[in-house]
Amino acid sequence: MLDEIACTCDAGDCDRELTDDQCMLVYRTGHGERRAYECACGAVTVTVSA
Numbered sequence: 738m739l740d741e742i743a744c745t746c747d748a749g750d751c752d753r754e755l756t757d758d759q760c761m762l763v764y765r766t767g768h769g770e771r772r773a774y775e776c777a778c779g780a781v782t783v784t785v786s787a
């Protein structure tokens with residue numbers, strides 16, 4: 738599970754794959770779970786899942 742690809746980097750020309758390994762923050766809101774991933778390029782991508 739650790740190597741599962743969670744999403745790809747949001748930064749315009751990067752598009753690296755982000756895995757659970759790179760997840761540095763998880764928090765829950767009333768609307769679902771948000772996860773912040775830090776890419777090797779330095780950009781942070783936030784995903785939302787219900």
Ligand SMILES: [Zn+2]
Pocket residue numbers: 746747748751752753776777778779780
């Ligand atoms: Zn990136």
